[in-house]
Amino acid sequence: MTGISEFLHMGGYAFYVWGSYGLAAVILYLNYLLPVRHEQQLMRKLSILQASKTG
Amino acid sequence: MWEWLIKFASPMNFYLLVNRFAPWLGRAAVVLFAVGLYGAFFYAPADYQQGESFRIIYVHVPSAWMSMFVYMTMAGAGAAGLVWKTKVSDAIARSCAPLGASFTFLALATGSLWGKPMWGTWWVWDARLTAELILLFLYLGYIALQSAIDDRRMAARAGAVLALVGVVNIPIIHYSVEWWNTLHQGPTITKMDTPSIHVDMLIPLLVMIAAFMCYFFALVLVRARVEIIEQERNSKWVQELVLPPGGHK
Numbered sequence: 001m002t003g004i005s006e007f008l009h010m011g012g013y014a015f016y017v018w019g020s021y022g023l024a025a026v027i028l029y030l031n032y033l034l035p036v037r038h039e040q041q042l043m044r045k046l047s048i049l050q051a052s053k054t055g
Numbered sequence: 056m057w058e059w060l061i062k063f064a065s066p067m068n069f070y071l072l073v074n075r076f077a078p079w080l081g082r083a084a085v086v087l088f089a090v091g092l093y094g095a096f097f098y099a100p101a102d103y104q105q106g107e108s109f110r111i112i113y114v115h116v117p118s119a120w121m122s123m124f125v126y127m128t129m130a131g132a133g134a135a136g137l138v139w140k141t142k143v144s145d146a147i148a149r150s151c152a153p154l155g156a157s158f159t160f161l162a163l164a165t166g167s168l169w170g171k172p173m174w175g176t177w178w179v180w181d182a183r184l185t186a187e188l189i190l191l192f193l194y195l196g197y198i199a200l201q202s203a204i205d206d207r208r209m210a211a212r213a214g215a216v217l218a219l220v221g222v223v224n225i226p227i228i229h230y231s232v233e234w235w236n237t238l239h240q241g242p243t244i245t246k247m248d249t250p251s252i253h254v255d256m257l258i259p260l261l262v263m264i265a266a267f268m269c270y271f272f273a274l275v276l277v278r279a280r281v282e283i284i285e286q287e288r289n290s291k292w293v294q295e296l297v298l299p300p301g302g303h304k
Contacts, residue, residue, distance in 0.1 A: 007096075023165065024161055027157050027161050
């Protein structure tokens with residue numbers, strides 16, 4: 001238990017270390033999520049357009 | 056060689072290429088991130104001067120490195136677009152900008168989070184920090200330019216010129232710690248003859264850089280693919296892609 005809390009404590013630099021890694025995680029995740037979602041929406045939009053054209 | 060390049064530059068071949076390689080790059084990034092993070096926290100020892108705070112290096116240096124690498128990729132793809140007028144290179148250049156801006160922001164923010172406990176300040180107007188901030192503005196300027204110009208070819212051309220002019224900033228960032236007296240510490244990796252970092256600390260750093268590289272290439276390709284589909288929406292191959300014959304109604 002002390003091992004984990006000591007690890008989380010990061011020698012007193014917890015805020016700076018976890019802040020950096022947390023920020024990196026959020027930014028990298030958003031950069032993954034947004035284009036992937038955008039592509040799905042685009043494909044859906046195009047297929048609806050297509051269906052309405054061909055009937 | 057040229058034939059191959061021209062074939063690659065056709066939007067449809069690019070689409071197929073991305074489908075083939077992007078998932079693998081993504082998987083490689085996930086594995087490398089896992090290995091790199093393990094190394095960053097459990098393999099690398101604490102720094103004798105900076106203690107545990109030095110572990111910020113494993114996100115700070117890769118993002119700073121990527122901020123410059125992505126910029127060079129963006130400028131290079133932009134230049135290729137100017138010369139050969141290929142849609143794919145324009146799409147790649149445009150796809151670099153948001154990723155590069157993210158890496159630059161991350162480098163600045165993690166640098167700030169590292170600077171506060173080590174230097175006692177979140178920010179100083181020091182050569183390297185200021186040059187990196189200018190890099191962020193270059194990316195933001197590029198993005199603003201892209202959304203301000205409706206015509207895609209015009210936007211790509213203007214963006215390429217802006218990106219190429221901004222290239223002058225990259226060596227300034229890189230050599231700033233040698234040219235000027237600065238608060239920022241000197242280079243860690245690029246002096247191969249006398250590495251100033253212990254090998255146990257260096258290996259996780261190199262793994263993290265590789266992870267960031269794979270991550271970037273996977274996503275820049277996906278972004279460029281979306282861009283290409285949007286541009287080519289009226290072409291035959293995209294229409295067949297959207298509604299395969301005998302597929303859903």
